[in-house]
Amino acid sequence: MSKESRKKSSNPASYGAAPGNRVAAAAKKVAKKTASQTTTKSAKKTTAKTAMAKAATTKASVAKAAKPASGGAGLAEGAKAPAFKLPRDGGATVSLADFAGRKLVLFFYPKANTPGCTKEAIDFTRLSKDFAAAGTAVLGVSADSVKAQDNFRDKHDLAVPLISDETHGMLEAYGAWGEKSLYGRKFLGIIRSTVLIGADGRVAKVWRNVKVDGHADAVLAAARGL
Incomplete structure (x- = not known):
């Protein structure tokens, strides 16, 4: 075996990432995806709550405007x-x-x-x-x-x-x-x-x-x- 061949075979990088590193990378990817989904769901809930609050405010304003300014029942x-x-x-x-x-x-x-x-x-x-x-x-x-x-x-x-x-x-x-x-x-x-x-x-x-x-x-x- 030549010196170049022995040097290449002794370098861990020549065999790709170690099994432990591959598992860690996969776990990190899953965690990142889960965090992204959680953030999206939270944003949707916040948007829905904001829309409901605006609708309630609009409804209250309309009801108030419908009432006579004075007198009434x-x-x-x-x-x-x-x-x-x-x-x-x-x-x-x-x-x-x-x-x-x-x-x-x-x-x-x-x-x-x-x-x-x-x-x-x-x-x-x-x-x-x-x-x-x-x-x-x-x-x-x-x-x-x-x-x-x-x-x-x-x-x-x-x-x-x-x-x-x-x-x-x-x-x-x-x-x-x-x-x-x-x-x-x-x-x-x-x-x-x-x-x-x-x-x-x-x-x-x-x-x-x-x-x-x-x-x-x-x-x-x-x-x-x-």
């Missing part, structure tokens, strides 16, 4: 009446400021030309002169269009102004818009309500889930006593 007697400015039958505009220094009755009804709403509007019309004598103005409010209010007025010779609140802003502020139930089905709609506002611009009395029979007379009695 908790509209309390003694509280300042929420301001409004809306179109009425005939095309004119009506606002709370128009009645400053006077008592005002707002009766909220679900829909023009339906039996209960028709009777209620006729009852307030029948007593319109008595309300005027008591220094009290009366306004009817629903989500019907101005055209529908015009038809309602003409069909039943109504003598009280009828406000159109198609966006529900005033209805919500006065607590007259909320969840209702009919034949087991729940939905959002107008809750028949009446609010009496004093000459000082504050809520004097609130009636919720009104029963039409005798209601207008009861409101007149309250207005007279205010």
Whole structure:
């Protein structure tokens, strides 16, 4: 054997890596792969949690924006009446400021030309002169269009102004818009309500889930006593 051959055969590198080194290298590779997978899973979990947090924040913001700025179902007697400015039958505009220094009755009804709403509007019309004598103005409010209010007025010779609140802003502020139930089905709609506002611009009395029979007379009695 030549000197060159003996030198080559005595060099461990000529036989490749030792068995122990190969095992260590394989273990290191597996550990690196496992660490990479763990990091990826952790990143995905963090991304999912961030997305869920953003969704929850967005949902909360939308819910907050949907609530009326003032008034609502908790509209309390003694509280300042929420301001409004809306179109009425005939095309004119009506606002709370128009009645400053006077008592005002707002009766909220679900829909023009339906039996209960028709009777209620006729009852307030029948007593319109008595309300005027008591220094009290009366306004009817629903989500019907101005055209529908015009038809309602003409069909039943109504003598009280009828406000159109198609966006529900005033209805919500006065607590007259909320969840209702009919034949087991729940939905959002107008809750028949009446609010009496004093000459000082504050809520004097609130009636919720009104029963039409005798209601207008009861409101007149309250207005007279205010």
